[in-house]
Amino acid sequence: MVDIARRRLFSRIPKAQLDTQTPQRMPWLIEEQAFIDGCSRCNKCVDVCETNIIIHGDGGFPELDFDKGECSFCEKCADVCPEPLFLPRADKPWKQVVKITEKCLSFQGVECRVCGENCEYSAIKFRLQVGGSAKPILNESDCTGCGGCIKPCPSNAIDIYKTESIKQEV
Ligand code: SF4
Ligand code: SF4
Ligand code: SF4
Incomplete structure (x- = not known):
């Protein structure tokens, strides 16, 4: 398991900057540590994203790169994921x-x-x-x-x- 809080403790990132250091994940995703624990890095979401904004991020975990384009909220990443990592699509996609x-x-x-x-x-x-x-x-x-x-x-x-x-x- 990759312990995010521990990793950041050693990287000495001040707490005020932590939110800006958190990778941009996909919409409707569960919270960060549960995602890191549950994602198998199968890359299915990377392959299916219709705007090609999901990239291989730190540690091989998928993250979004808005410099490549926008999220169309097509839900394909959530649909293709074989793990229980996405929240109900009736919820707001993110805050x-x-x-x-x-x-x-x-x-x-x-x-x-x-x-x-x-x-x-x-x-x-x-x-x-x-x-x-x-x-x-x-x-x-x-x-x-x-x-x-x-x-x-x-x-x-x-x-x-x-x-x-x-x-x-x-
Ligand atoms: S909802 Fe669609 S466009 Fe947005 S990240 Fe997922 S696959 Fe890509
Ligand atoms: S697109 Fe133009 S107006 Fe909008 S933030 Fe960038 S520089 Fe400013
Ligand atoms: S909805 Fe917000 S993030 Fe999307 S294009 Fe408009 S201002 Fe930018």
Whole structure:
């Protein structure tokens, strides 16, 4: 068994950074330590993902790479998994939204609306600024955390932000 809390203890990562160090897993997945204990690393989910965003991560465990694209919530990873690692699909797929950081071009006076144009949930609107470029405003209640705005952003300004901390970590 790979003990995540123990591994992080020795890597001396401050607790405040732990959530950002946790790999991005698939939607509807059970909590991290139970996933690590139960995943056989069979790679079935990697092969079936329709947007090819599931990659071989640390230790051979599958994780998502939003730099490759977005999650379409197709449920194929959950359907193909032979282990009991996924929660009921009636639940929310995960508790995360994106965060638009100060690397956004609009903070430098450059007009850009790429993220809004690529959000199929219309979660990003633009607010005109007096004498400046329109700035993107995220409506968190509309954001599904799909990651669809991350890859198209020309300044790599969008991060995933977990809205609930990983409770099993100490
Ligand atoms: S739900 Fe579909 S698109 Fe999202 S990670 Fe799973 S297989 Fe890939
Ligand atoms: S795509 Fe990136 S740079 Fe462009 S407005 Fe959105 S966050 Fe800013
Ligand atoms: S993560 Fe998905 S839903 Fe949220 S703003 Fe980006 S594209 Fe829209």
